[in-house]
């Protein structure tokens with residue numbers, strides 16, 4: 001009987017302080033519920049069944065407005081930010097369906113994957129720098145100021161698109177490593193690839209590979225001055241072959257043989273494209289993958305394409321994070 005005494009005493013004490021007791025009780029309750037839900041969500045997180053949220057669920061508040069602007073920038077990058085994305089190519093052309101396609105380097109879940117160590121940089125980098133690698137390399141454009149409204153909107157969109165993906169759990173979503181690696185290490189043949197291009201790609205991407213923004217949903221450039229730069233992952237034969245096999249021809253994905261995908265990738269990656277200033281400093285600790293088409297420390301360029309000089313070369317480089325100099329700021 002007297003084991004219940006403390007509870008009775010507490011209840012009596014509450015009579016005069018009803019409101020306060022209720023507040024204490026419900027806040028305790030809330031934090032218990034929250035931590036239980038958190039644990040349950042982590043235990044239950046199943047990378048194979050997780051789905052990114054639909055655009056129709058973007059909240060109707062200030063954060064939602066930012067997410068919506070970020071979505072618009074990812075879909076219409078070149079129209080929205082011509083100074084930063086001067087080509088005929090938008091984020092969604094590679095990160096298909098606004099970054100939801102697990103076979104096209106998904107942005108869904110990226111929020112939980114950064115900060116991250118990147119071998120190409122040889123440093124741990126934040127998500128904003130990763131976005132800027134795509135501005136400078138994949139869009140062959142200029143670095144977007146990290147403090148800008150537009151960068152923050154893109155980051156808000158990526159965070160929202162990653163809703164429910166736990167941080168630091170070690171359970172990887174499909175596609176978390178970027179473009180899937182192709183187990184078949186085939187070698188493309190440029191001449192055969194040219195024939196495949198003429199038969200299966202030219203109708204949309206055009207004889208000069210320049211694409212056409214006027215044909216819905218907007219056909220991006222595969223080479224030439226308005227395409228991705230030589231420093232983009234897509235400029236590597238193996239990455240391009242995987243992207244193409246998994247996603248092209250648009251609307252008829254996986255219809256090519258894997259050899260055809262490597263052949264057409266060899267053709268596309270041999271064509272002229274914008275340079276990528278500073279690329280020789282990539283993989284500073286070595287370990288450059290075989291198909292990288294430019295020379296780095298300990299690596300000879302693999303079938304390097306002709307490159308087109310960049311304007312504003314300094315704005316096309318994303319400096320790696322550097323330690324603050326002691327006594328530099330007060």
Ligand code: HEC
Nearest residue numbers: 092093096097200201204219220221222244248249250264
């Ligand atoms: C029916 C039109 C169509 C055909 C045919 C087609 N593509 Fe595409 N391609 C697109 C569209 C549209 C996109 C952008 C996808 C998006 O925004 O969702 C794209 C994107 C790409 C990209 C990534 C973006 C870029 O600019 O690099 C590559 C690479 C690519 N296509 C290669 C090919 C290859 C190779 C073939 C032939 C095997 C091919 N495509 C056939 C319409 C087409």
Ligand code: HEC
Nearest residue numbers: 090091094105110113130131134135138178179228233234
């Ligand atoms: C030419 C194709 C292309 C375009 C255009 C492009 N990207 Fe990428 N992006 C990639 C590829 C490929 C990867 C993954 C790298 C790999 O597979 O090695 C990537 C990776 C990323 C990542 C890291 C994903 C992760 O979780 O590791 C982010 C974030 C990103 N891109 C954002 C953007 C944004 C924002 C834009 C538009 C401003 C953009 N990208 C335009 C090809 C592209």
